[in-house]
Amino acid sequence: MDWQIFGVWLAAFMTLGIISFLYKDNVFYKAAEAIFIGISAGYWFIVFFWDSMVGKFYVQAIESPEPEHHVWVGLILGILMLARLSNKVGWIARWPLAFVVGATAGLYMMMFFVSNAMVQVQSTIMPLWETGDGWFTVFNNIVIIIGVTCGLVYFFFSKKHEGAFGVAAKIGIWFLMVTFGASFGYTVMSRMSLMLGRLDFLFGTWLEMIP
Amino acid sequence: MNTRMKEIIATVAIVAFFLICKYVLPKPLEFSPLVSNLIIGAMAVVFIIILIRTLQGKYIERRIVFLLVGIALLLPFFMQFDLPLQVSPEVKATYDALESLPPGSKVLASFDYDPPSAPELQPMADAFMQYAFENDLKVIIMGLWPQGPQQANQSIEAAFVANPALREKVEYGVDYVNLGFQAGNEFVIVGMGKGFRSMFPTDMNGTPYDSIPLVKNITNFGNIDFSLNFSAGKPGTVEWVQVGVDRYKLRMAAGNTAVQAPAVYPYLNAGQIVGLMGGMSGAAEFEKITGKTGKATTYLLSQSSAHLVVIGLIIIGNVAFFREKKGGK
Amino acid sequence: MRREIPLVITFVVGVVFVISYFIPHYPFNEFESWFTDWFSIVGAFAIWLGALNLMKISTLKIVKQKKDWPFSALTIVSFLIIVIFGFYGGKGFRDPGTTFDWLYVYVYTALSSTMFALLAFFVASASYRAFRARNFEATLLLVAAFFVMLGRVPVGDMITGFLPLEYQMSHWANWVMNILNTAGQRAIMIGIALGLVSTSLRVILGLERSYLGGD
Numbered sequence: 001m002d003w004q005i006f007g008v009w010l011a012a013f014m015t016l017g018i019i020s021f022l023y024k025d026n027v028f029y030k031a032a033e034a035i036f037i038g039i040s041a042g043y044w045f046i047v048f049f050w051d052s053m054v055g056k057f058y059v060q061a062i063e064s065p066e067p068e069h070h071v072w073v074g075l076i077l078g079i080l081m082l083a084r085l086s087n088k089v090g091w092i093a094r095w096p097l098a099f100v101v102g103a104t105a106g107l108y109m110m111m112f113f114v115s116n117a118m119v120q121v122q123s124t125i126m127p128l129w130e131t132g133d134g135w136f137t138v139f140n141n142i143v144i145i146i147g148v149t150c151g152l153v154y155f156f157f158s159k160k161h162e163g164a165f166g167v168a169a170k171i172g173i174w175f176l177m178v179t180f181g182a183s184f185g186y187t188v189m190s191r192m193s194l195m196l197g198r199l200d201f202l203f204g205t206w207l208e209m210i211p
Numbered sequence: 212m213n214t215r216m217k218e219i220i221a222t223v224a225i226v227a228f229f230l231i232c233k234y235v236l237p238k239p240l241e242f243s244p245l246v247s248n249l250i251i252g253a254m255a256v257v258f259i260i261i262l263i264r265t266l267q268g269k270y271i272e273r274r275i276v277f278l279l280v281g282i283a284l285l286l287p288f289f290m291q292f293d294l295p296l297q298v299s300p301e302v303k304a305t306y307d308a309l310e311s312l313p314p315g316s317k318v319l320a321s322f323d324y325d326p327p328s329a330p331e332l333q334p335m336a337d338a339f340m341q342y343a344f345e346n347d348l349k350v351i352i353m354g355l356w357p358q359g360p361q362q363a364n365q366s367i368e369a370a371f372v373a374n375p376a377l378r379e380k381v382e383y384g385v386d387y388v389n390l391g392f393q394a395g396n397e398f399v400i401v402g403m404g405k406g407f408r409s410m411f412p413t414d415m416n417g418t419p420y421d422s423i424p425l426v427k428n429i430t431n432f433g434n435i436d437f438s439l440n441f442s443a444g445k446p447g448t449v450e451w452v453q454v455g456v457d458r459y460k461l462r463m464a465a466g467n468t469a470v471q472a473p474a475v476y477p478y479l480n481a482g483q484i485v486g487l488m489g490g491m492s493g494a495a496e497f498e499k500i501t502g503k504t505g506k507a508t509t510y511l512l513s514q515s516s517a518h519l520v521v522i523g524l525i526i527i528g529n530v531a532f533f534r535e536k537k538g539g540k
Numbered sequence: 541m542r543r544e545i546p547l548v549i550t551f552v553v554g555v556v557f558v559i560s561y562f563i564p565h566y567p568f569n570e571f572e573s574w575f576t577d578w579f580s581i582v583g584a585f586a587i588w589l590g591a592l593n594l595m596k597i598s599t600l601k602i603v604k605q606k607k608d609w610p611f612s613a614l615t616i617v618s619f620l621i622i623v624i625f626g627f628y629g630g631k632g633f634r635d636p637g638t639t640f641d642w643l644y645v646y647v648y649t650a651l652s653s654t655m656f657a658l659l660a661f662f663v664a665s666a667s668y669r670a671f672r673a674r675n676f677e678a679t680l681l682l683v684a685a686f687f688v689m690l691g692r693v694p695v696g697d698m699i700t701g702f703l704p705l706e707y708q709m710s711h712w713a714n715w716v717m718n719i720l721n722t723a724g725q726r727a728i729m730i731g732i733a734l735g736l737v738s739t740s741l742r743v744i745l746g747l748e749r750s751y752l753g754g755d
Contacts, residue, residue, distance in 0.1 A: 021658060041594050071577050074580070085593065091542050102550035103579055105554045116733035117734060120729055144722060148726045148730070174677065180684075182724075187663065189490050189689065196513050197653055201650070330653075364635075395583045458561075518693050522690070529671075
């Protein structure tokens with residue numbers, strides 16, 4: 001039996017099973033969906049076992065010539081996380097959860113403040129024109145400064161949007177709308193690309209019709 | 212005829228269609244210019260019919276819209292049109308950054324995506340991998356998504372298929388290495404800033420870090436000349452910029468899915484990343500500028516036709532909307 | 541005890557990550573390094589928790605013969621198949637040619653890709669039925685979308701092929717993305733960052749405790 005050919009046929013049936021949902025929910029879709037959930041969970045389970053537990057924890061804690069004993073604490077926290085499966089001792093899972101929340105809050109606070117606030121503000125406060133800049137570059141610089149400033153004004157809800165402040169907020173909305181429009185256009189592009197991949201598989205790899 | 216009967220007939224028709232495609236139609240199937248133009252004309256007629264019906268207040272059923280999109284995506288696969296493609300400045304900047312690297316430079320490639328995003332990101336990754344191997348760039352592969360390293364393996368294989376000489380030329384552990392996946396999202400990047408070895412004590416096959424010639428002298432990001440990130444979301448480009456670039460001064464370009472790309476433009480404008488490839492069009496442009504034509508280029512006609520269908524549907528919907536509004540007044 | 545210890549853990553860990561940004565030296569860099577290692581391991585357990593929870597729910601569904609229980613059985617069987625081949629494959633479990641890789645390429649890839657690809661149809665249907673230029677703001681959104689959708693594929697340049705190269709659609713799409721989109725995204729980005737900083741501070745200081753749940 002050629003497992004590759006069997007695999008292609010199986011993948012084709014799985015693909016058509018999912019696509020059948022476009023007509024309506026049906027037994028083929030439900031079966032494909034159930035397999036997808038099981039396979040995904042199993043995939044993640046195994047990859048985390050080999051890469052994180054064996055590839056990292058086991059090597060660092062046991063196999064290494066200079067074992068790093070601190071990783072045992074990580075293991076204990078991880079095991080405590082599994083307490084969540086029990087109703088009786090589930091509360092103890094809050095400890096590892098608190099660790100995850102604390103680490104994420106601490107790291108995100110600095111990451112976002114530096115990269116998404118400070119650097120972005122710094123990049124917006126720029127010379128409108130420098131020697132050699134064409135008029136279009138100057139125009140673009142002005143547009144970015146106005147767009148960012150007005151956009152931020154729109155997000156400032158502590159003051160009523162009226163008068164000059166209201167005009168700035170209105171311009172801010174316009175910039176945000178263009179941004180959302182661009183994102184929509186890109187989303188359409190992305191979604192169509194994903195389907196193209198599947199059609200390429202069905203009509204190319206499986207049916208061998210695509211040149 | 213009841214619904215059940217109709218469904219059975221439709222199912223039989225679909226099975227027959229695929230069997231005909233598989234065993235009757237010529238392979239590969241190519242439409243002549245005449246047939247291609249006739250199909251385009253037929254699509255235009257369909258749109259006029261939809262417009263008329265919509266104006267009459269009869270919105271077409273969603274399954275017909277689905278069918279229309281499916282046809283618009285599928286049929287261009289069999290058509291032959293030369294399309295003009297201009298390389299955008301952000302893709303050119305990515306290419307220029309790669310071109311500026313001397314042979315032997317160490318490039319960190321993080322594959323942060325899974326199969327659903329592969330149609331957009333795999334062509335970029337395939338072209339990059341072939342380019343890197345041909346130009347003697349040393350590639351260190353890793354993934355913040357579990358599926359990433361396996362997608363990287365597919366890119367390596369694609370590079371070998373595109374240029375069979377590379378299979379002999381390129382050696383694992385010397386010219387490239389796949390460190391695999393590590394859990395922890397952005398914390399992995401933080402850890403790598405302290406030391407690659409602590410985050411990846413072994414490569415994806417279990418070979419100890421210190422036994423791999425390519426990486427045994429790499430301590431942290433300071434030893435990396437350039438980084439290219441293929442990202443479909445979180446963790447991905449944003450996290451690499453926030454930690455790798457802004458904290459550890461990594462020089463980086465990114466390949467993103469189209470959904471993610473608009474949010475990455477501020478980083479490009481601020482100089483946090485040197486280049487950006489966004490979605491299928493970014494991938495096609497990268498293929499064009501590297502001269503490694505692949506899937507993205509072949510998909511562009513279908514992509515274009517699907518965009519036209521969506522634009523057509525929006526226009527029809529709006530024409531009907533304004534007519535209703537006018538009638539209401 | 542049930543609430544105080546988690547609050548202390550959150551505070552200590554959060555503060556270490558903040559301080560180590562400013563003082564990347566001993567002992568803070570060491571603690572940060574340790575916490576990063578622990579985070580990776582806890583992350584793995586979090587995924588296992590999710591997978592085991594799925595198995596628990598599916599098993600209960602089968603035992604209680606709830607609606608659609610055979611599909612839960614299918615989920616468990618699929619899970620077990622890939623897990624068994626994953627364990628059996630050893631450290632090279634996903635190398636090309638292994639059964640695990642076969643399952644990845646022909647089952648996992650097919651299912652996951654198609655699941656997300658369905659969105660292509662729904663986005664088109666929604667565009668036809670709901671995307672309306674009801675007011676000036678919505679019109680801006682629509683026009684920007686048109687520019688990007690046309691300009692990012694070659695058909696845009698074909699339509700505007702009579703214009704000089706620098707005025708063709710792809711260049712306008714570039715302009716929309718690099719200037720207008722960048723300005724809007726940057727405003728959103730700064731707003732989110734400031735919100736995130738204040739929320740993180742509240743979490744670290746123990747003012748925000750919703751993640752601890754009830755009791």
